[in-house]
Each structure stands twice: as structure tokens, then as C-alpha cells.
Amino acid sequence: MTPAYRIAIVGAGLGGLTVAGLLQRAGCSVTVYEQAPAFSRIGAGIILSANVVKALRPLGVEERLLRAGIQADSFVSRAWDTGEVLYEIRFDKAAEAHFGAPYLNIHRGDLHDILQLAVSPNSIRLGHSLARLNEGSASINLVFENGEMEDADIVIGSDGIRSKVREHLLGFEVPRFVGRVAQRAIFPTAHLKGFEMRDCTKWWAPDRHALTYFLTSNRDEVYVIGTVPAAGWESDSTWLPSSRDELVASFTAFHPDLRRVVEATTDVTVWPIYDRERNDIWSGRRTVLLGDACHPVRPYMAAGGAMAIEDAVILSRCLTEFDDPSRAFAAYEATRIPRVAEVQRISFENSWMHGPTDPDWFFCYDACTAPLQVPSLNQPP
Numbered sequence: 001m002t003p004a005y006r007i008a009i010v011g012a013g014l015g016g017l018t019v020a021g022l023l024q025r026a027g028c029s030v031t032v033y034e035q036a037p038a039f040s041r042i043g044a045g046i047i048l049s050a051n052v053v054k055a056l057r058p059l060g061v062e063e064r065l066l067r068a069g070i071q072a073d074s075f076v077s078r079a080w081d082t083g084e085v086l087y088e089i090r091f092d093k094a095a096e097a098h099f100g101a102p103y104l105n106i107h108r109g110d111l112h113d114i115l116q117l118a119v120s121p122n123s124i125r126l127g128h129s130l131a132r133l134n135e136g137s138a139s140i141n142l143v144f145e146n147g148e149m150e151d152a153d154i155v156i157g158s159d160g161i162r163s164k165v166r167e168h169l170l171g172f173e174v175p176r177f178v179g180r181v182a183q184r185a186i187f188p189t190a191h192l193k194g195f196e197m198r199d200c201t202k203w204w205a206p207d208r209h210a211l212t213y214f215l216t217s218n219r220d221e222v223y224v225i226g227t228v229p230a231a232g233w234e235s236d237s238t239w240l241p242s243s244r245d246e247l248v249a250s251f252t253a254f255h256p257d258l259r260r261v262v263e264a265t266t267d268v269t270v271w272p273i274y275d276r277e278r279n280d281i282w283s284g285r286r287t288v289l290l291g292d293a294c295h296p297v298r299p300y301m302a303a304g305g306a307m308a309i310e311d312a313v314i315l316s317r318c319l320t321e322f323d324d325p326s327r328a329f330a331a332y333e334a335t336r337i338p339r340v341a342e343v344q345r346i347s348f349e350n351s352w353m354h355g356p357t358d359p360d361w362f363f364c365y366d367a368c369t370a371p372l373q374v375p376s377l378n379q380p381p
């Protein structure tokens with residue numbers, strides 16, 4: 001695509017920062033608009049499986065990721081009551097060679113900081129909340145809540161689950177509350193008082209689950225997330241303060257190995273879980289969506305951020321490979337939709353690595369080298 005195109009990216013989250021860094025490296029003119037007045041370190045962990053670590057390699061951030069996060073030695077699934085091991089995958093040197101990269105767990109704030117360093121600082125405009133888009137024949141106009149306006153040739157909507165760019169493209173539709181909330185906590189490992197926790201364990205019960213993992217390579221910080229049924233979510237906030245007692249009460253009947261971990265928490269927050277029905281329209285004439293703006297998934301496969309980052313890689317490849325944006329968008333959709341649809345399906349049923357699993361299709365995938373699917377010119381869009 002001609003470098004003269006002005007590309008506006010709305011939302012400096014995981015997907016937005018990744019696509020910005022990649023397009024800048026390809027010589028494109030990119031500006032990122034983020035609603036937040038400043039970035040904050042939200043208390044949560046995130047899993048970066050080998051496919052994500054590979055996707056981020058062109059940004060040159062792997063060393064930093066390895067320093068900030070932990071290469072988990074395994075992922076273990078256990079039954080909530082008996083503690084029986086239902087599935088275990090080892091992430092040793094052989095697995096790393098097979099999948100093409102390590103499996104990392106990291107603090108989400110650290111990941112965000114690292115991605116931000118890969119983007120030219122002058123190109124990020126904080127405090128710019130998109131209000132609406134006006135599409136003309138020659139350009140697209142972005143109108144922000146602060147009264148400012150900017151013109152662009154292409155708008156990438158990486159503005160998360162309540163995306164304004166999505167609203168412009170598909171109309172307003174509230175996200176679907178899935179009837180569950182996530183209780184999350186981070187605490188120092190010293191609180192475990194000598195209890196030896198495995199690197200990464202998911203505990204499965206019929207109506208709820210919990211996931212525990214270390215966040216740092218010296219194993220001094222622990223992350224816990226439990227998802228439990230909830231009748232509704234009345235607040236406009238994306239999270240609310242909760243308590244250790246509420247978290248402990250949610251998992252009181254679980255195996256002692258999990259109870260030791262939840263009882264060691266101090267500060268707990270609670271997050272509603274939303275998703276949307278699958279939608280296969282990801283772009284218009286001058287707008288294109290990625291990540292949660294496009295296909296928010298339930299967090300049970302720990303793959304929402306992974307999909308946003310892979311989207312960013314494929315979209316940047318398509319935009320640099322094709323002169324015509326509509327061809328680029330068509331190739332992007334054709335390449336991404338089948339893989340994302342499978343992740344949506346598995347996330348919906350919460351079955352990933354519950355029992356014996358062949359993870360190769362997910363972990364071995366490399367968005368930097370995967371063939372682009374190019375619809376033929378005669379094919380209807």
C-alpha cells in the first residue's frame with residue numbers, strides 16, 4: 001500500500017499498539033488515538049502462548065517479554081474436588097522447538113508497556129476518545145469527545161468490546177453478558193508461606209473454574225482468576241473492587257491445593273464477562289476492525305489478546321502487500337475468520353486443554369509467515 005495513506009488507529013490496547021508498531025516499521029503514516037488520559041497498570045495476568053510470542057517477533061520485543069514474564073514449565077488441568085490431573089503439557093526445550101517459541105505468562109501492564117515502547121511516542125494521542133466517524137468520498141473524518149477532529153484515509157478500529165468504529169460499521173449493539181464474572185487477584189508469593197504451587201494450573205468444576213500462575217521468572221508474584229456464575233452486572237464499570245472473602249467463598253469446596261492459593265489473596269477485583277455473536281463483516285470502505293472490537297471471546301481459552309495480536313500481524317501484512325485497501329481487507333478477513341471462529345467456538349464451550357488435546361494448530365501457527373488467503377477478483381465481497 002502506498003505510504004502516503006494516512007492510517008488512524010483507534011484504541012492503544014494490545015492489538016492497536018501491535019498494528020501501529022508493525023505499520024510504522026513498514027513505513028506507513030500512523031496515528032494512534034486512545035481515550036485514556038494516561039496508561040495504568042491494570043491488575044491482571046495474561047498468557048502469551050507460542051503463537052503470540054512468534055507474532056510479536058517483528059517488533060523486536062521478545063527479550064523484554066522474557067525478562068518481564070515467566071516461561072511456565074507446564075500447564076496442568078486438575079479436577080476441582082479430587083485434584084486428579086486431567087491433562088498436562090510440558091513446556092520444555094523440545095516443546096519450545098516444536099511450537100517455535102516459549103509459552104509465557106506475564107503481567108498485562110508489563111506487556112502493554114513493552115508494546116508501547118515499540119511504537120513511536122509522538123504518534124500516540126492520549127485523551128482522544130472517538131465520538132463518531134464521518135465518511136466522505138476522499139477521506140474519513142474522526143470526531144473526538146474533546147472536540148478535536150482529524151482526517152484519515154483508513155481507520156483501524158482496535159477500540160475494544162464497546163468499539164465506536166464497530167458501531168459505525170455495523171450499528172449499535174450492546175455486548176452480551178455471559179452470566180459469569182471473573183474474580184482476579186495478584187499477590188506476592190511470600191503469602192503462600194512455603195506452599196509449592198505449580199507454574200500454571202487450571203481447576204475445573206462443572207459450573208466454575210480457576211486458573212493460577214506465576215507472573216515473573218523468579219516466581220515472586222502470583223495471579224489468580226476464578227470465573228463463577230452471576231445473575232447480572234448492573235455497573236457501567238469494567239471492574240469493581242471485591243474481597244478475599246468473596247473469592248474464598250466461591251472456591252470453598254475445591255481441593256486444598258487451590259484453597260491454599262485463594263486464601264493467600266488480599267486485593268481482589270471482579271470483572272463482568274461479555275462476548276458477542278460471531279460476525280463475519282470486519283471491514284467497510286475505509287474502516288477495518290481487529291481484536292475485541294471485532295470478535296470478543298470469553299476468556300476461558302486465554303486467547304482474546306492472542307487473537308488481537310495475530311489480527312494485527314495479518315492486517316499489517318495485508319495493508320503493506322496490497323495497494324488497494326479493499327483487497328487488503330478482503331485478504332485479511334479471508335485469512336483470519338476461520339481461525340478466529342474456531343477460537344470463538346472453543347472459548348464458548350470452555351474446553352481448551354481440559355482433557356487430552358492436540359494444541360499444534362493453535363501454538364504452531366505463525367502469523368508472520370502464514371499464507372494470506374486472497375479471494376479472487378471475481379468473487380463477491
Ligand SMILES: Cc1cc2nc3c(=O)[nH]c(=O)nc-3n(C[C@H](O)[C@H](O)[C@H](O)COP(=O)(O)OP(=O)(O)OC[C@H]3O[C@@H](n4cnc5c(N)ncnc54)[C@H](O)[C@@H]3O)c2cc1C
Nearest residue numbers: 011013014015035047129130159160291292302304305306
Ligand atoms: C477476565 C479476563 C481475562 C482475560 N485473560 C486473557 C488471557 O489470559 N490471555 C489473552 O490472550 N486474553 C485474555 N483476555 C482477553 C484480552 O484481555 C482481550 O481480548 C484483549 O485485551 C483485546 O485486545 P484489544 O486490543 O482488541 O482491546 P483492548 O486491549 O481492550 O484495547 C482497547 C483500547 O481501546 C481504547 N478505547 C476504547 N474505546 C475508545 C474510544 N472510543 N476512543 C479511543 N480509544 C478507545 C481502550 O481504552 C483500550 O486502550 C481476558 C479478558 C478478560 C475479561
